[in-house]
Amino acid sequence: xxxxxxxxxxxxxENANFNEKSNTVMREGVKAIINPLDxxxxxxxxxxxxxxxGRVTALSMGIPEASQLLKEAVGxxxxxxxxxxxxxxAGADTLATSYTLSKGxxxxxxxxxxxxxxxxxxxxxxxxxxxxxxxxxxxHITCVDKIEETGEGFIKCRRIADEGYExxxxxxxxxxxxxxxxxxPRLPTLKGIMRSKKAEIPIWNCEDIGADAGQCGFSGSPTKxxxxxxxxRRVDSRIIAGSPEEQAAILLEELKKAL
Amino acid sequence: AGVLQANDITAFKGVWVFAEQKSGVLxxxxxxxxxxxxxxxxxxxxxxxxxxxxxxxxxxxxxxSAYGADRVYIVDNPRLENYNDELYSAxxxxxxxxxxxxxxxxxxxxxxxxxxxxxxxxxxxxxTADCVSLDIDIESRRLIQTRxxxxxxxxxxxxxxYHRPQMCTIKPRVMKAVSPDYxxxxxxxxxxxxxPGAVNASVIDIIKDAGQRVNLSEADIIVSAGRGxxxxxxLEMIYELAGVLxxxxxxxxxxxxxxxxDYRCQIGQTGKTVRPKVYFACGISGAIQHxxxxxxxxxxxxxxxxxxxxxxxxxxxxxxxxxxxxxPAFINEFNKGGGL
Ligand SMILES: Cc1cc2nc3c(=O)[nH]c(=O)nc-3n(C[C@H](O)[C@H](O)[C@H](O)COP(=O)(O)OP(=O)(O)OC[C@H]3O[C@@H](n4cnc5c(N)ncnc54)[C@H](O)[C@@H]3O)c2cc1C
Ligand SMILES: Cc1cc2nc3c(=O)[nH]c(=O)nc-3n(C[C@H](O)[C@H](O)[C@H](O)COP(=O)(O)OP(=O)(O)OC[C@H]3O[C@@H](n4cnc5c(N)ncnc54)[C@H](O)[C@@H]3O)c2cc1C
Numbered sequence: 136x137x138x139x140x141x142x143x144x145x146x147x148x149e150n151a152n153f154n155e156k157s158n159t160v161m162r163e164g165v166k167a168i169i170n171p172l173d174x175x176x177x178x179x180x181x182x183x184x185x186x187x188x189g190r191v192t193a194l195s196m197g198i199p200e201a202s203q204l205l206k207e208a209v210g211x212x213x214x215x216x217x218x219x220x221x222x223x224x225a226g227a228d229t230l231a232t233s234y235t236l237s238k239g240x241x242x243x244x245x246x247x248x249x250x251x252x253x254x255x256x257x258x259x260x261x262x263x264x265x266x267x268x269x270x271x272x273x274x275h276i277t278c279v280d281k282i283e284e285t286g287e288g289f290i291k292c293r294r295i296a297d298e299g300y301e302x303x304x305x306x307x308x309x310x311x312x313x314x315x316x317x318x319x320p321r322l323p324t325l326k327g328i329m330r331s332k333k334a335e336i337p338i339w340n341c342e343d344i345g346a347d348a349g350q351c352g353f354s355g356s357p358t359k360x361x362x363x364x365x366x367x368r369r370v371d372s373r374i375i376a377g378s379p380e381e382q383a384a385i386l387l388e389e390l391k392k393a394l
Numbered sequence: 395a396g397v398l399q400a401n402d403i404t405a406f407k408g409v410w411v412f413a414e415q416k417s418g419v420l421x422x423x424x425x426x427x428x429x430x431x432x433x434x435x436x437x438x439x440x441x442x443x444x445x446x447x448x449x450x451x452x453x454x455x456x457x458x459s460a461y462g463a464d465r466v467y468i469v470d471n472p473r474l475e476n477y478n479d480e481l482y483s484a485x486x487x488x489x490x491x492x493x494x495x496x497x498x499x500x501x502x503x504x505x506x507x508x509x510x511x512x513x514x515x516x517x518x519x520x521x522t523a524d525c526v527s528l529d530i531d532i533e534s535r536r537l538i539q540t541r542x543x544x545x546x547x548x549x550x551x552x553x554x555x556y557h558r559p560q561m562c563t564i565k566p567r568v569m570k571a572v573s574p575d576y577x578x579x580x581x582x583x584x585x586x587x588x589x590p591g592a593v594n595a596s597v598i599d600i601i602k603d604a605g606q607r608v609n610l611s612e613a614d615i616i617v618s619a620g621r622g623x624x625x626x627x628x629l630e631m632i633y634e635l636a637g638v639l640x641x642x643x644x645x646x647x648x649x650x651x652x653x654x655x656d657y658r659c660q661i662g663q664t665g666k667t668v669r670p671k672v673y674f675a676c677g678i679s680g681a682i683q684h685x686x687x688x689x690x691x692x693x694x695x696x697x698x699x700x701x702x703x704x705x706x707x708x709x710x711x712x713x714x715x716x717x718x719x720x721x722p723a724f725i726n727e728f729n730k731g732g733g734l
Binding site: 148171172228229230233256257258259260261262263264265266267268269270273274275276277278280291293295296297298299300301302303304305306309314315316356357358359360361362363364365366368370371372373374375376379380382383384386387389390391393394 | 479480483503504505507508509510511512514515516518519520521522523524538542543544545546547548549550551552553554555556557593594595596597598599600601602603609611612615656657658660663664665671672682683685689692693694695701706707708709710711712713714715716719720723724726727728731734
């Protein structure tokens, strides 16, 4: 099975800095990482490949520096990686991102399954997976936490729904988005790191993938962020003192008031 | 670039709500969306409509009317009995293209989050995720959609100036329903639509959670455990407390990773976002990624032995002490006092 994994570069939350004065995210000096759920997506793709054969390709749309992260994906074991990068792609919302990724996928061609993370930790919309599937005219399954079975031209997955699980059968080619519970991503091996050092990451621009510039980046994005602010989290906090029994009694009184 | 985009956005009129239903029962967030949609429709001076898709769904029109719909677009067909991404997105997009609403609201449920991006992608319009507040800029008639991003560390207000409909998803329990008026009667329209023949993906089995464990994103009270519970067997206390309060159980990533609790119970940035009336954080330090999932709770109660734990910065009621002593004392007090 040939698999394409979509990988997004995100700021590392450990040292991302939210500035309450300027109400923006300070990105300077913040190390970029692979979106955590995309590591699960890579891991699942590698496991499927090792079972069924085929190739795994990591695909990212981002700034040229993102090729560094694609090298990490190579270190984990993906067979190849491609970066879609062009100043025309900047400022993309989920619609423009999905469009651009769909053109990249079509240029790559010959795939059976696309795996995305369920959501990113920055934009955080969980929209790119289903939106990309629609652009490609293929079916999708969101929130997959287990692949039950794969066979000739189909995949069967367990997905997390509101009141339990659903088992969904999907014809291939198709797209799934995965949640953290699906697996434990592997660390790069020494051999992988050696391989990643030598790996060439091709960069495809707007023209290379035959995309319509008007549908990419800022100009292809119907949504615009027109204001952002750091939420005020301060609350009126009360500490309940006393022995456990006294604390419990006061807590009960407070709960009665609140409910 | 989609099937719809007309040059003249003023041709789009009205506020619509997707009336999610399962087996003839409306999703609990639908009436909240109608409440909010009604407010927006009034500000714009337009009608509020609901789109109801399924099989034998007619009886739900009454509730949709009572909670504010002026009009209900209904598509009733045996092939639409159960939710399906491909069929529902085709049907709803078809109706939207014909009747051209300016605003379309969908609840951020498991179904809504799968349907909405497929629809927006097909229509070639914008979609704002998980909004927590909506406003109309009267002059431009634009919808101002505010949502958390970066795990709740940043709020963004988003507009969709030149494309219609302006679409967004909204978390359950965020908006307010209006009180129902069962004398209201919505106009019912049954548009003829073409339902696609074959589908490429379908649900072949449903595994319902056993017992009373409710959907965390809709729970009124949540009791959550962290590494401060010290040992998996101490979670019994958590289940007992949840039992007496009629609460759902959640946890931090630390104990999910340790295998004490199922991933579906994880609350936080890479788990669920919750907004209960009361949230108990028992032995949870209050890491930013955990807080991302809980700060919309009305009352946060933190129990932690470390007076400097960051959780006390966001909790409304803080108890410094050993959870293993405080929970049993509380259950005892609760039973003595005859409940809430
Ligand atoms: C504060 C803020 C709020 C925003 N709100 C919205 C909004 O409401 N609506 C909207 O349309 N846009 C929004 N955006 C823009 C959005 O974040 C970007 O469009 C982004 O490119 C993709 O969306 P996401 O991060 O939400 O990805 P998600 O949809 O959450 O990502 C899911 C998966 O898609 C794949 N993926 C996503 N992006 C890429 C990529 N560049 N390359 C490869 N794979 C990828 C990954 O597998 C990822 O795990 C917002 C941006 C900011 C900064
Ligand atoms: C990308 C990323 C995503 C993440 N996503 C999530 C997420 O979705 N959800 C999440 O929860 N975390 C998430 N994390 C992890 C997060 O950073 C913390 O590591 C985690 O929340 C800590 O869990 P905890 O509070 O249970 O454990 P700890 O941080 O170990 O805290 C335990 C607390 O218990 C207290 N304690 C100890 N003994 C007692 C006692 N007897 N009585 C009372 N109190 C006691 C201690 O004082 C301490 O404050 C994420 C991390 C990253 C990097």
